[in-house]
Amino acid sequence: MARLETARPLKVGVVKFASCDGCQLALLGVGPLLLDLGAYFEIVEFGEASSNRSSGPYDLLLVEGSISTIEQAHHIRDLRGRTTLLVTIGACATSGGIQALRGWATGEDIVAGIYPRPEEIATLTTATPIAEHVTVDAELRGCPIDSGQLLELLTALSMGRRPQLPDESVCATCKRLGRVCVVVAYGEPCLGPVTQTGCGALCPAYSRGCYGCFGPREKANVEGLAADLAARGLDGAEIARRFAGFTGWAPDFRAAITARGGPPGFRTEAGHGKDA
Amino acid sequence: MARTPKTPKTRTPAPETIIDRRIVVDSLSRIEGEGRLRVVVRGDEVVEARLSIFEAPRFFERLVVGRTGDEVIDIVARICGICPVAYQLTAAMAFERLYEIDIDPAVRELRRLFYWGEWLQSHALHIYLLHAPDFLGYPDALTLAKDHRPEVERGLALKHAGVAILERLGGRAVHPVSLRVGGFSRVPTRLEMAALRPELERAVSDAQATVRWVAGFTMPDFDREPLLLCLRDPNGYSLDDGRLVTSEGLDISPADWESSFVEEQLIDSTALYARGIDGRHHLLGPTARLTLAGDQLHPLARAELEAAGGVDPIRRNIFRSITARAVEMLHAAVSALAIVDAYVPPDAPRAKWSPRPGRASWSTEAPRGLLFHRYDVDEAGHVTAARIVPPTSQNQASIEDDLRIYLPRVLQLPDAEAGARLEALIRSYDPCISCATHFLELDIERLPAGGADHVA
Numbered sequence: 001m002a003r004l005e006t007a008r009p010l011k012v013g014v015v016k017f018a019s020c021d022g023c024q025l026a027l028l029g030v031g032p033l034l035l036d037l038g039a040y041f042e043i044v045e046f047g048e049a050s051s052n053r054s055s056g057p058y059d060l061l062l063v064e065g066s067i068s069t070i071e072q073a074h075h076i077r078d079l080r081g082r083t084t085l086l087v088t089i090g091a092c093a094t095s096g097g098i099q100a101l102r103g104w105a106t107g108e109d110i111v112a113g114i115y116p117r118p119e120e121i122a123t124l125t126t127a128t129p130i131a132e133h134v135t136v137d138a139e140l141r142g143c144p145i146d147s148g149q150l151l152e153l154l155t156a157l158s159m160g161r162r163p164q165l166p167d168e169s170v171c172a173t174c175k176r177l178g179r180v181c182v183v184v185a186y187g188e189p190c191l192g193p194v195t196q197t198g199c200g201a202l203c204p205a206y207s208r209g210c211y212g213c214f215g216p217r218e219k220a221n222v223e224g225l226a227a228d229l230a231a232r233g234l235d236g237a238e239i240a241r242r243f244a245g246f247t248g249w250a251p252d253f254r255a256a257i258t259a260r261g262g263p264p265g266f267r268t269e270a271g272h273g274k275d276a
Numbered sequence: 277m278a279r280t281p282k283t284p285k286t287r288t289p290a291p292e293t294i295i296d297r298r299i300v301v302d303s304l305s306r307i308e309g310e311g312r313l314r315v316v317v318r319g320d321e322v323v324e325a326r327l328s329i330f331e332a333p334r335f336f337e338r339l340v341v342g343r344t345g346d347e348v349i350d351i352v353a354r355i356c357g358i359c360p361v362a363y364q365l366t367a368a369m370a371f372e373r374l375y376e377i378d379i380d381p382a383v384r385e386l387r388r389l390f391y392w393g394e395w396l397q398s399h400a401l402h403i404y405l406l407h408a409p410d411f412l413g414y415p416d417a418l419t420l421a422k423d424h425r426p427e428v429e430r431g432l433a434l435k436h437a438g439v440a441i442l443e444r445l446g447g448r449a450v451h452p453v454s455l456r457v458g459g460f461s462r463v464p465t466r467l468e469m470a471a472l473r474p475e476l477e478r479a480v481s482d483a484q485a486t487v488r489w490v491a492g493f494t495m496p497d498f499d500r501e502p503l504l505l506c507l508r509d510p511n512g513y514s515l516d517d518g519r520l521v522t523s524e525g526l527d528i529s530p531a532d533w534e535s536s537f538v539e540e541q542l543i544d545s546t547a548l549y550a551r552g553i554d555g556r557h558h559l560l561g562p563t564a565r566l567t568l569a570g571d572q573l574h575p576l577a578r579a580e581l582e583a584a585g586g587v588d589p590i591r592r593n594i595f596r597s598i599t600a601r602a603v604e605m606l607h608a609a610v611s612a613l614a615i616v617d618a619y620v621p622p623d624a625p626r627a628k629w630s631p632r633p634g635r636a637s638w639s640t641e642a643p644r645g646l647l648f649h650r651y652d653v654d655e656a657g658h659v660t661a662a663r664i665v666p667p668t669s670q671n672q673a674s675i676e677d678d679l680r681i682y683l684p685r686v687l688q689l690p691d692a693e694a695g696a697r698l699e700a701l702i703r704s705y706d707p708c709i710s711c712a713t714h715f716l717e718l719d720i721e722r723l724p725a726g727g728a729d730h731v732a
Contacts, residue, residue: 017332018332018334019357020354020355020356020357020360021356021357021358022354022356022357022358022360022450022451023357023450024357025357025358025450026450028401029439029449031432031436032429032432034418034432035418035421035425035428035429035432038418043418046416049405049406049416049417049418050415050418050419051415051416051696051699052415052416052419065332068332068333068334069332072332097334097354098334098339098351098354099334099335099339101339102335102338102339110335110338111333111335113337113338114333114335114337115548116540123332123333127334143354144357144448144450144451199448202448202453203447203453205447205462206446206453206454206461207461207462207625208453208454208456208461208462211350211453213451245350246354263342264341264342264343264347264658265338265339265340265342265659266342267342
C-alpha cells in the first residue's frame with residue numbers, strides 16, 4: 001500500500017453508495033476517541049455527520065456501499081481521480097452486499113415488481129463491489145466492519161505503516177477462543193472454516209453458525225465445506241442458501257451458489273442436481 | 277456520495293419567470309442516507325417543496341423472497357445500520373404471530389430491553405451528533421465538541437449505554453446476530469446483565485440532563501397542528517405491542533396497517549408516499565408517541581417532560597422533536613435499567629415452532645416512527661411476497677407540508693441561510709433515507725433547465 005505524507009493531518013472523505021450506513025457508523029462508534037481524531041485526520045467530507053462538505057482531493061477516502069446505478073459507476077471513477085488512498089469498508093463495498101443477489105435474476109423486471117411506475121427508476125441489473133470499477137488500495141471486510149479494525153487502519157496510516165489485520169478463518173479464531181463448536185455440538189451448519197475472521201467469531205458465541213458476513217478468505221476451500229454440508233444431509237439448494245448471504249457475490253461463494261442453481265428466490269433449473 | 281458541496285444555488289431565472297426563486301440543497305447533511313431538497317417559490321407562493329431521495333434502491337422486498345423467517349431477520353437488518361433491531365424485531369413478531377408461537381414473558385422483556393438499547397443509541401446519535409449542532413450554530417458534532425466537549429462526551433456516553441445493551445444481547449450493535457423467530461439464539465446470564473447496570477444508571481441521569489439541555493435551546497418559530505399516528509399500548513409506552521392509533525380516533529391491530537393506509541407513487545413525484553386511504557397523512561415518531569401515549573411514560577420521564585413545558589409546544593413545533601427524543605431517551609434508559617434489575621433468565625432462549633402458510637404482518641415503533649412489515653409465506657415457511665413500509669416514507673408527506681408552511685418565514689434570508697434552515701427542519705424528523713427500501717431516484721430530467729441544479 002502506498003504511504004502517505006504525514007506531516008499534516010490527512011484529509012479524509014467518507015462516502016457511500018448502495019448500503020445501509022452501518023459501516024460509516026463504525027467511525028462514529030469509536031467513542032470519545034472520535035473527538036481526538038482531529039490531531040491526525042481532517043475529515044473534510046462525511047455527509048452523514050457534517051454540514052461541511054468537500055469534493056476533494058482526499059488523502060484517504062473510505063467508501064461504503066456497492067455500485068448499483070450508472071451514476072454511481074461514473075461517480076466512483078470520478079472520486080478515484082481525486083483520491084490518494086481508496087479504502088473500501090464493509091460487505092457492500094468489498095463484495096456487493098445482499099443487494100448483489102439481484103445479479104442472479106434472469107428475465108425478470110425486479111423494479112416492476114415493487115414500483116407502480118417502474119419507468120421512473122434508473123438502476124443497474126447488478127450491484128457490484130467497488131473493485132470491479134476502480135483500483136482499491138485496501139479493504140475492510142464485514143457486515144458491518146469492526147470498529148477496532150477501522151481504528152487499526154487509521155492508526156497505521158497516520159504512522160505510515162501497514163495495517164495489521166488478522167488473516168485467518170473464523171473457525172481458527174473460534175478455536176483459539178475456546179468456543180463450543182456449533183457444528184460438533186449442535187449440528188448447525190457453519191461457514192466459519194471458509195470465512196475471513198474479524199468479527200471475533202461472534203455467531204458461534206451466540207450459539208449459531210457463522211453466516212459468512214466477512215466473506216470468503218483467500219484460497220478458502222469452499223467446495224470442501226460444501227461437500228461436508230452435503231454429507232450432513234443438505235441438498236444443493238440448501239447449500240446454496242447458506243452461501244447466499246451478505247457476501248454471496250464474492251467470487252468463491254458465487255461459484256458455489258451458481259453451481260447449485262442460484263440463491264433462494266432466484267433459482268434456475270440448471271445445477272439442481274449437484275449434491276443431490 | 278460526495279457531491280458538489282451543498283451550498284444552495286439559485287438558478288439564474290429566465291426573464292419571463294424572473295419572480296421564480298429556486299433553492300436546491302443538492303446533498304442533505306447529517307441525515308442517514310441520501311436526499312435532496314428542492315423548493316420553488318413564485319413571489320410569496322410556494323410552488324413546490326420536495327424532499328427527493330436518491331438513495332439507490334436495493335429491492336429488499338424482492339431479496340427476502342424464498343427465505344425463511346430466520347433468514348428474513350438477518351436480511352432486513354441490512355435495510356438500516358442505525359435501527360437494525362427495529363427491522364429484525366418487527367419481522368420476528370410478524371412470523372411469530374402467523375406461526376402462533378407463545379413467547380416466554382422473560383424473552384419478551386429481553387426483547388424490549390434490546391429495543392430500548394437501540395432507541396437509546398439512535399436517539400443519542402441524533403440528538404448529539406446530528407441535531408444539536410443546528411441549534412448551537414455548528415456544522416457538526418466534532419466542531420461542537422471544541423466548545424462544548426462535556427456535552428458531546430455525555431452524548432457519546434449515552435450512545436454507548438445503548439450500544440452496550442445491543443452488544444450484550446446481540447453480539448454487536450450494528451446487525452446483531454442473536455434475534456431468532458421464537459426468541460434468541462442465546463440469552464445473557466444474570467452476571468452479564470448486571471454488568472450493564474452502572475452504565476445505565478449513569479445514562480438515566482445523563483438523559484435527564486439532556487432533556488434540560490435541549491429544552492433550553494432557542495427554537496425557530498413554527499406552529500401547526502399535525503395528524504398523528506403511532507402504537508398505543510395499555511401496558512407501557514409505545515414500542516412493539518398494543519394498538520395502532522391516530523389522533524382522529526383510528527384504532528386497529530398493528531398487523532392491519534394495510535387496511536387503513538396505502539403507498540402511492542404520485543404522478544408528479546419520484547417517491548413512494550404512505551398515506552391514509554382517505555388521502556390524509558400523519559406525523560410519526562417521538563412527537564406522535566409523546567402526544568398519544570405520554571401517559572404511559574415512566575414517571576421520571578413524565579416529570580422531565582412537564583418541566584420542559586409539556587407536550588403541546590412539542591406537538592405544534594417540529595423543531596422541538598429534539599426534546600421529545602430526549603424525553604424518550606430518558607424513558608428508554610430507565611426502562612432498560614428496570615429490566616436489567618428484574619432479570620431472571622428464561623427457561624429456554626427460544627420457543628420451538630413449525631411454519632405454516634399465510635400472511636405474517638406486524639408494526640413496531642422504530643426510533644423514528646412506525647414501521648410496518650408484511651410477508652406472505654408458503655407451506656415450507658418460505659416468503660413469496662413482502663411489503664416493508666419504513667417510517668420515513670410515512671413521514672415524507674408531513675415533511676413536505678411542513679416545508680411549505682415554514683418556507684415563507686425564511687424567504688427573506690439569503691439562499692444559503694434559507695437552505696440551511698430548511699435542512700434543519702428536515703433533520704428534525706430524523707429521516708432515515710437508507711431505510712427507504714423503495715424510494716425512487718430523483719427524475720432529473722424533469723428539473724427545469726439550468727445545469728447547475730442537476731448534480732445527480
